[in-house]
Amino acid sequence: MISLEEEQKPVIQQKGDYGVVAITKHGVEIARKLGHSFQNADVYYMSKFEKGDEQEKDIQMFTGSVRLLLPSLFESYKGLIIIISLGAVVRMISPLLKDKKTDPAVVVIDDIGEHVISVLSGHIGGANELSREVAAALHARPIITTASDVQQTIPVDLFGKRYGWVWESAEKLTPVSAAVVNEEKIAVVQESGEKEWWHYGRPLPENIKVYPSVAEALLQEPAAALVVTHRNLVKEENPILHNGVLYRPKVIVLGMGCNRDTSAEEIEAVINETLEELHFSRKSIKALCTIDLKKDEAGLIEVVNKNGWEFVCYSPSELNAVKIEDPSETVYKYTGAYGVSEPAALIYSGAEKLELVKKKSGNVTISVAIKQY
Known part of the structure; x- marks a missing residue:
């Protein structure tokens, strides 16, 4: 928790290149969404909006006036994404401005996430491109007012950010x-x-x-x-x-079934072993998919929450609508579906075939597909 006092410089824990700041209820939701989709962003918001998972998600909360926090953020980050009114931001950062070659990019978002405004260091600092990327992630409108916005090329450090690429x-x-x-x-x-x-x-x-x-x-x-x-x-x-x-890119889809009360550690071990066999990167995992009978499976829930993956559950009828290579009467007897991991991965990915059809390891069954775009 960051406590802001006039005579004391706040101690922040910088990990990324971009700081996301919010001070309102709606702003906090936008900040959390950006913190999830932007690989290199640290999120800061007021402690009165605490949700209980901030430590797990590396979100930093503060008490007191955000005006006292901004100087530390301004000198630490490559760019600031601030969900506060434009006028208030201008007043707060004006004493901090030094040089367009060294000042960070500053982008302002309105409280309902409709407009993303490039405020400071548009070209050299990258605020214009950052505005576009943030706007795309939020399905908002980027507002860029510089007359010569000519750098229409690939922003290497932001390439694919709107899609969650890392x-x-x-x-x-x-x-x-x-x-x-x-x-x-x-x-x-x-x-x-x-x-x-x-x-x-x-x-x-x-x-x-x-x-x-x-x-x-x-x-x-x-x-x-x-x-x-x-x-x-x-x-x-x-x-x-x-x-x-x-x-x-986020494209790896894990179809999974498991015995009741299978530990998160065993599930993680099977995932890691499988990806190593396939020579796939763990950073590209997008979703873990299963049958709706497993929607409350503690081990699966712990794994997806820890890694920020989507958790998607399908009904037996949805799974049975997919043709699979190895339908199982035994699985049908217990679940009502002839397969779980295979059809679940195929449904979510939209792929015609699986990268791994089905592997049984201990208490876990896993299939792997690549999402098609």
Whole structure:
């Protein structure tokens, strides 16, 4: 808990590049949503709106005036996303302004999340692009007032944020960003994830080409690369990351069944073992799907809550509507469905086939699919 007093500088715990601040009931809901969808964002809101899961979600609460908190946030973060009225924000940050080359990006959101306004450091600080990404995540309208908004290219550190993509490592963000801005030869390799990530209403810049595989991109010897995939690269593909960023789209769907009272630890162990066998990244898991008989299964609920995954349950009739390779009379006897993990993964993913049909391990049965877009 951060206590704000006039004579004392607040001690914040910065983990990400962006700070999200809210002081109202509706603002808190927006802040929590952004904290979940933006990989590199720390959330701050007033303690009177405490929900009980703040420690688990690394949310920092404060008491007292937000005006006393802003100076610490202003000097610590690359960008601030503030859900407070524009006039109030302008008054609070005006004494903090130093130089457009060093001031953080500041974006303001109205209390019902309709407008996302680029307020400070639009181009150099990235507030314009941040506004677009935040607006897309909230289905809101970005408000950008700079006259020469010309940087219509891929924002490397925000690429895919609106869809929940996360990057594997921040090591190459700066040099890859420089290559993009300087219009060098850029390869985008996309094997999975949302395809409609280009939102400028015009063709991609000529220096940026999209390839379906790492092998094809390597043949073109790009200056930098953005690689979007759920799988772990093999040794021969690693050169693409010498000046490249690896993004993990949320596409892995886990279909799962388990015996009653199976521990979260056993479920996690099976998931980790399965992903290692498939050479898939855990960061790309989107959802865990099962039968509605398991909607109150403590181990499953603990796992999805811990990892922030979607938890989706289907009725036996929904599961039985899907054709599967290995229907089971035994499973039908106990659940009313001829299969659980297989059809659950297929329904959610929209895939025609499974990456892993079905594996039984201890008390857990797991199937894996890749969500189609």
